[in-house]
Amino acid sequence: MSDKPTLWQTLLSVLSGFFGVQSERNRERDFRNGRPLYYILTGLLMAGLFVVGVILLVRWALSLAGV
């Protein structure tokens, strides 16, 4: 059985990078079996979603304020 991280595990690792906390077990798994390119691409995608999220949050706050 291949130990390569699944898409879901890659996503969780990137999100824990955003959060700033990662368990030592997952870190070892990622560094032993993962390919950097997947993490970079997922990271860019998540960063884009974060920006869109902030924009939507601001729009929502302003619409609440009646602007």
Add this chain to the structure above:
Amino acid sequence: MGWKIIKTIGSGLGLTVYTATASAAWEVNLTPGVTDVSRSVFDLHMTIFWICVAIALVVFGVMFWSIFHHRKSRGAKAHHFHENTMVEVIWTIIPIIILVAMAVPATATLVQMYDTSEAELDVQITGYQWKWRYDYLDHELNFFSNLSTPRDQISNEADKQEHYLLEVDRHLVLPVETKIRFLLTSNDVIHSWWVPALAVKKDAIPGFINEAWTVINEPGIYRGQCAELCGKDHGFMPVVIEAVSKDDFNQWLADARVAEQAEAAAAERVWTLDELMQQGEQVYLRACAACHLPNGAGVPGAFPALKGSAVALGDVAAHIDIVLNGKSGTAMQAFRDQLSATELAAVITYERNAWGNSLGEAVSPAQIARLLTPSTGEAEQ
């Protein structure tokens, strides 16, 4: 100010009974101000302050208790472990929750502060090195507001008065209970117009117009300062607001217009050399002495001397030109919009006849008035 704080703290600590009402006079805290916005800024500040106090009590409380309870003399042994993901997640999530809880009221206040719509009065505020210019855009009235603290107080030759460096020759008069929009910009470098009682602090940037607004609830005098380091006399360009009732404001506007017409009429009559010298000295001390010094000696390398200078003793047309239009690339400003024809004539006459300069000739206000007529309006738009 700093000394006053030390004295306040000293007397505060000295008194064993220090009541809540007395602490209102404590100037260490932010002012609640005199507007609804300044009130909500103050409330926000206090809310966040108490949140910080609570966090400090919990964090330091747990810390001190742990240190005391697990001390070595009671045989405590350190537990060795490297990481604990659960604890790390908890101490990351708790601050996130606290920050979001702070952001909600802060956002509401910020939205309120930025809503400059539906203003009843527009005032353009322009920063200059080192004075403020106020333009009442709807009333065709504008003037400069210069520091009026006497020079001898600044140089420690006289006792400093109560409003030392916080007093000006012309107040920014504003009506109460009126939504006023401020349009801020600058003529030279970045300044910042700051009046704590209104909770307005906004940068004045050359080439940009920043907006702020206020509704003053109570009549009174409110003082402020430039809050962006802008050069040699940054600390010498205070803001003084005089908030008055709407009726008094309209009366003041009418009076200011009459005074402006009288000033224009005065330029037409014939002035003697003595009269011009007398007024010229006052204008010089107000508008020129900050750089060229009261004795006309200037500051070598920075601001040229006027005493015995080629300009002040040379061709009068060239002298008038440099005072009216400034000199580009130097700190010498254009004074054509800053001073009236009479004031310009007086100060030029003064510079040509003071401190040993003695040409004996007067520059007439009427002569300057003719030079000013082509463009007395807004130089910058």
